[in-house]
Amino acid sequence: MGRIPDLPCDIEQVVDLLGIEVIRDTGTQLHCRCPFCADRKAHMNVKIRDNVFRCNRCGKGGGILHLYAEYCDVNLHTAYEELCKIFGPDGGEPVRKCKRKPRSIETVELPIASAEVRDNTYSNLLSLLTLCPTHQSALKERGLKSEEMELLCYRTTPTTRLKRIVTELLERGCILDGVPGFYCQKDSGQWVLDIRGSGIMLPDRNLLGQIEAIQVRLDKVYNQKFYNLTSVDQYYGTQSKCCPHYVGVHEGDEVVCLTEGVMKSDLAYSFAQGSPYECGFVGLTGIPSYSQYERALEELDSIGVKRINVMVDSDYQVKEEVRKARDRYIEMGAAAGFEMAPITWTQKQKGVDDLYKHLFRDK
Numbered sequence: 001m002g003r004i005p006d007l008p009c010d011i012e013q014v015v016d017l018l019g020i021e022v023i024r025d026t027g028t029q030l031h032c033r034c035p036f037c038a039d040r041k042a043h044m045n046v047k048i049r050d051n052v053f054r055c056n057r058c059g060k061g062g063g064i065l066h067l068y069a070e071y072c073d074v075n076l077h078t079a080y081e082e083l084c085k086i087f088g089p090d091g092g093e094p095v096r097k098c099k100r101k102p103r104s105i106e107t108v109e110l111p112i113a114s115a116e117v118r119d120n121t122y123s124n125l126l127s128l129l130t131l132c133p134t135h136q137s138a139l140k141e142r143g144l145k146s147e148e149m150e151l152l153c154y155r156t157t158p159t160t161r162l163k164r165i166v167t168e169l170l171e172r173g174c175i176l177d178g179v180p181g182f183y184c185q186k187d188s189g190q191w192v193l194d195i196r197g198s199g200i201m202l203p204d205r206n207l208l209g210q211i212e213a214i215q216v217r218l219d220k221v222y223n224q225k226f227y228n229l230t231s232v233d234q235y236y237g238t239q240s241k242c243c244p245h246y247v248g249v250h251e252g253d254e255v256v257c258l259t260e261g262v263m264k265s266d267l268a269y270s271f272a273q274g275s276p277y278e279c280g281f282v283g284l285t286g287i288p289s290y291s292q293y294e295r296a297l298e299e300l301d302s303i304g305v306k307r308i309n310v311m312v313d314s315d316y317q318v319k320e321e322v323r324k325a326r327d328r329y330i331e332m333g334a335a336a337g338f339e340m341a342p343i344t345w346t347q348k349q350k351g352v353d354d355l356y357k358h359l360f361r362d363k
């Protein structure tokens, strides 16, 4: 290997060239906002004398060439050539200077936070909200009692006070990074709650009862009834990810009922309380959602469930795609060692929630 000739520049000049934001300059070190990760403070440390950098947040580090190469997405050889051209004796045109703005900030997306973090943030968020009278009466119409609405933690999407809600969450120590539904305002760096449609917020809970996601049942249905709280395509936003929704399922239960949707499971479970049909529910939150169903099967097996009552909408009798999904659920469950019990009822009641409402609430 031949000796690499010296570069005609130091790291400070390259930091300037690339427009990396320097938050603090100690004279020997620059504390910068790292352009390679979702750094909002000054995690990138640049040692001026040694001409090296390192981010304590994402771990990226190296020398001048690495910084330039990583930033401009070129190899080290090209980085060397370009830096020589920019800073060399001919003082050529800065080839890259305006080509690349600080790393495509529009699309910075954070990886999703852990279930614990999401649960804590979402629980705190819901605790700051209420269920408006319109939604209360709509749910009452569907057969739900006030105390059940409260127990299920159903809330109305906020339309005002959004800033104060976010401030309160931060003051409570909630983490908003990587929690779908929150993103950062690009110019101010302030966190924002992303509400994309008004409706009833339904907590999507995992087997441990943690809220992994929030579904919103929209007031105005355009092409879908529900959407999941998300901040995808926003600066520091995160894409939503639902989990199989559990209600009333406990370790040691031998039987659970399977249906689709958070609200349907919640309602059916609530309506059957105290009846001979009382049973925990698993609601799949996508139709069909086989990968999620696989997760549910593993989890149900882990707590000792033996039998699954399949209670998908009765329109499987006329809708090909619903029937296919139902067949697949039965097949996959049987293959996983469960006793599968498909339940059929009259098409007068579409969902198991309608059926149970008819049986237990409409009297």
Ligand SMILES: [Zn+2]
Binding pocket: 034, 035, 036, 037, 038, 039, 043, 044, 055, 056, 057, 058, 059, 060
């Ligand atoms: Zn970093």
